[in-house]
Amino acid sequence: MKVSAVSLRTLAMLGAGFALVPQAALAQTSNQPDEGDIIDNADVENTTPVIVVTAQGRAQALADVPVAVSAVSAETLENSGTTDIRELNQVAPSLLVSSTGNEANGSARIRGIGTVGDNPGLESSVAVFVDGVYRSRSGNALSELGPLDRVEILRGPQGTLGGRNASAGLISIYTAPPEFEFGAYGAFTYGNYDAIRVEGGVNAPLSDTIAVRADGVYFERDGFYNDVVNDVRINNRDRYLVRAQALFEPTESLSFRLVGDYSKKDEACCAATFVQTDFAPLARVSPGLDSFARPEPGAPALTSPENPIIPVLLGLGLNPAALNSGTFDRDIYVTPGRSYEGETEDYGVSGELNYDLGFANLTSITGYREYSNFQGSDTDYQQVDLLYRAPNEFGGARSFKTFTQELRLNGTFFDDRIDWLIGGFYANEKLRVQDNLRFGDDYGTFANCRIALAINPALANPAADNCFGANIAAIDGTLTGTPAFGAATPLIIAGINNLAQVRDRGSTGDVYNQKSENFAFFTHNIIHLTDTVDLTLGARYTNETKDFDATFGNDNVFCQQNQALLGGLLAVPSLAGLAGGLLGLTCQGNSTAGLDGVSITDTRDEDEFTGTAILSWKPTPDALVYGSYSRGYKAGGFNLDRSALGAPVTFNPANIDPTVLQFAQETVDAYEVGFKYSKRKWGFSLVGFRQEFSNFQLNTFNGSVFLVQNINGCDADLGGGDRDASATTGRCDPDDVGAGVIAQGIEFETTLNPIRDLGFTLGVTYADTSYEDNLVGNDDGSPLDPALRLLPGDNLSNAPEIVGTTSLTWTPPLGDSGMSGLFFVNARMTDDYNTGSDLLYGKEQDAFVIVNGRVGVTNIGGRFAVEGWVQNLFDVDYTQVAFNTPFVAPQQTFSAYLAEPRTYGITLRGEF
Structure with missing residues (x-):
């Protein structure tokens, strides 16, 4: 998609919103304070705080870091209402977090690059860490976060540091640590949809060397969807988090932090509605029309009885009201007795040791986590009973047991001319996926x-x-x-x-097990060539082994x-x-009793070298210029879906080849140039980037099954063979295979603090994240799957070209009482984009703007605050993902997972 009229309209909206503000704060000095410090020189008028990050494995002021990183402070996170990683969309224009058919399916994208989370066999392109500990998939972080210290969002491939490799970026979340002063706090929130949120905690020093902290959050809320048939609410909230910490600092050179947490969700999620012309006016299809051609004007609407499948659905019991409700009416028509109920548990323990050895600093981060989720669903998303998962331990269930260990040693050589760092990382992950997907009674x-x-x-x-x-x-x-x-x-x-x-046939319990072992050795060194010029060199070797087995149960x-x-x-x-x-149709998804009791096994082993090289120059103490190259990597794996074992028409369980479930590792070569400038009252950063992805891992639903395929480009012209309906045309000579996805663009972020109590920010990202014109399926030159023939030359799904975030914060003193006012507003403006990973017409989302706000009075009596807040102030309707309604023919109906409507409420806070 090239810059369009809509793109220009979005630019106009950005211009109009300049006075509002991304919350990606820019540091204002080049001091080297401790990790996580926010230094506020209160005796200096109009000083912007310094935010310190660890993007390069050591504590550095953000303005001195020659990488694209956004740092979000605890105050900004609180003002913006950030309780899980989805709300980070409002504070970082290059980031998009969404969720689809299950909360565990959450997906994070940076610069338009991400991994659809429906298949847990694919790891996330954007890795998520909490207190330095890797969360196995992005969806594992879609829960309450509790009090936070800061969030760092690293844009672009992370192929040297950061624990786990990530091909698109990294989100590092740092929770609020224990302190050596007694304190307690509490907060109560009530909002529409009967939302109740209670949060509280206490921090206490037990001695001069030991401090402890405990925090808890409980949140409940009615659902946004009304299930008319079963008279229940869907997409509700019922979740809690408890976290306990201990900090031990026996000497100035040694500290150890122990963190344990447990969270649980017991919620009904995630429903979808029929797509109507109020969302997709172009999605009109006539009988016999090729769905890959743009529909002709005047063709019947998606849910019109003129489409022959609609009278069939009506004849089988679909309520006609389902066809007349708007996409965003949020009334859904579910099969009687079917449920979206589910349960998620997530808990773990971690320890971080920091020890100054004199000649070097040692950091050790050890983590163990367990995560489990199951979710029932009316998987056809409408009243006719075609496909379902029962809400039990086999209902779309997944579980992870993850152990990680990271060691870093860093110091200096030659009178501080070289800042060196060496380290190692080990991860052991046991993944278990269970499924009971069955055909319904109709x-x-x-x-x-x-x-x-x-x-x-x-x-x-x-x-x-x-x-x-x-x-x-x-x-x-x-x-x-x-x-x-x-x-x-x-x-x-x-x-x-x-x-x-x-009828009521299918899986009686499919079980997939995958054990992954990953170890890596890395080094990251900053060479001070002169007082103003640095050369950064980093390298990493990674070995990844995955052992896979599956056992199937089926009564079809x-x-x-x-x-x-x-x-x-x-x-x-x-x-x-x-x-x-x-x-x-009889064997759809390879549902056959011939698989009953059948087991398969396979293994794969990968070795990869990645790294980075950065040349940076500080022409003045307030400015930084840099250019970099980096290579990133995301592990390959197994498609945990029996439908990928072969075509159901000819599938023979006696001749299963488990290697067909494998997909290759994804790699990226990235180039970046940047400029940062920081003064007390004003700072900005400007970044230009280009990222070239080979073996891009695509996961898409084609209306019947999930399709996982590596995407590559061909340097030769395929003559349209990748755009036709044939699975055999469009082959490329392996010598001509290259990158299949290119992400390139510009990112701009700025902060303005004209006076102590007033702050503005603005961020704009232009990212052309597109498939190449000639595409093939694998690096051996195999043809592209025909279901993907709209991809060549177009933008990726959920990859808008232009996104802007803005905010304004005003905290004026209220007389001489010590109280302060609070006025905060932020906005995210998004260009149009296609929400479907197959890019079918009718899944397009028009440009939109989301505005959030918070007003209140703080420091009442030195202890209390009262705040009113609103999310999605103008109640903008938009979708997260539109998809082919299962079995109802991709050329005839679509469904969509909707984003949240307007929510609002009041919060009371107290500190003691």
Whole structure:
């Protein structure tokens, strides 16, 4: 997508919002304070605090760090209402965090690059760390965070430091640590949707060397969706967090911090609505129209009865109101008795040791975490019972057990001319995925209606179990005297009747286990060539081993029966399409009793060298110029989905090749130039970047199954072979295979503090994150999957070209009482983008602006505050992701996961 009229409108909105402000604060001096310090020179008028970050493995003032990093202070996080990583969208223009069919599926993107989280076999392009400890997937951090010290968002590949490798960026969250002064606090919030949030904690020194801290958060809220059929609310909140810490500082040179936490969620999530023309005015499709071509004007709307699948859904019991409700009415029509209830537990313990050895500083971070989630779902997202997961330990369940150990040793050589750092990282992760995805009670009839529509729409009768009923006479020859399919007609009819019996069939418990071991050795060194010129050199070696096994349980015996009946017809040209359709629907997703009790195993091993080189220059004490190259890496793995084992039409469980589940590691070469300038009252940074991704890991839902494929480019012209419906055209010579995704653009951030009590920030990101024009599936030059034939030359999904964040903070004193006022407002302005990873038309999201605000009075009696707040002030309707409604044909209906509507409330705080 090139700069469009909408992009220009977004620029205009940014200009209009300049007076508002990203909360990515820029440091204002080049001092070298301790990690996490925020230095406020209270005796100097109009001084901006220095924010200290550890982006390069040692404490540095943000303005002196020659990398693209945004640092968000605790005050800004509190003012912006940040309680989990989704709210970071409002404070960092290059970041986008969203969630889809499950809270565990959360996905973070930086500069338009991210990983769809529906398949836990794929690791996150954006790694998340809490107190230096790796969270296995981005969705694991979609929970209450409690009191925070700061957040650092590193943009671009992290291939040297940061523990786990990350190809797009890193989010480091630092919780508020214990202190050697007694203190306690409490906060109570009440908001619309009956939201109640209670937070409290206490900090106490036990001696001169030991301090402890305990924090707790409880949050409940009604859901944003109204399930009309079952009379319940969906997407509610019911969660809590407890965290306890101890800090031991026996000497000035030794400190040890121990952190333990436990959080739990017991919530119904995540529903979706039918996409109507109020969201997707272009998504109108006529019968027979190729869904990959832009629809013709005047074609019927997605949910119009003129689309033949809609009368079938109505005949099977869909409430007509579901087709007349707007996309954002938030009334949903779920199958009676189906549930989105689920449960998430997340807990762990970590210890951080810092020891000044004299000649060097030693840092050790040890962490162990366990995470588990299960979520029921009406997986077809509408009232007709086609697909579901029961809400139990097998219902879309995943669990992680993760142990990590990081060691760093850093110091200086040659009279501080070289700041050296060496280290190692080890991670052991045990992943278990369990699934009980089953066809619903209406599936057999519905699937046969799809067959009837393909033969002759007049034959479809949803009132009949096999959707033909008496109309079968038009096939068996009763009416014409000639069977419609010759001698094969009895086989076809028997196949139809078998398909009709696929009701409440499918998985009885599929189990996937993956053990991953990762170890790395790294070094990161800053060479002070002169007093103003630095050369930074970093390198990392990573070894990754993954052992995989899976065992399947399934009771869909009708798949095997139809394979025996219809397999021979696949070789008959005139019958192959119909026989293939019956087999595909009967065995969809490789659901077959032939897999029952079958086990498979596989392993993969990777070695990768990554690193960075940065040349930086400080022409003045207030300015920094730098240029860098870095190479990043994200591990390959296994597609934890049985549907990827083969095409359901020809799938034979006796000949399973588990290697087809593998996908390759993703690598990126990144180039960056930047300029930072910082003064007491004003500072800014400007960054230009280009990132070239090879073996980009794409996970997309094609309406039936999740498709995982590596994406690469071809230097030769494929003649449109990557844009057609054939799976065999578009092959590339392996010598011509190169990067398939390019992200390039400019990032600008600025802060302005004209007086002590007034602060402005502004951030703008322009990122052209696009697929190359000629695409292939793997680095061996294999053709691109036909379901992805809209990708070549277009922007990635959820990758708007222009995003801006702005904020204003005003805290004026209120007379001589010591009280202060609080006025805070921030905004995020987003250009238009496509929300679907297959880029189908009808999934486009227009440009929008989200404004949040907070007003109040603080320091009442030196202890209390009262604040009113609002999120999404103008109640803007927008979607997180639109997707093909399962089984209802991608060319006919879409569904969408909606973003949150306006919320507001009041918060009372007290400190003691």
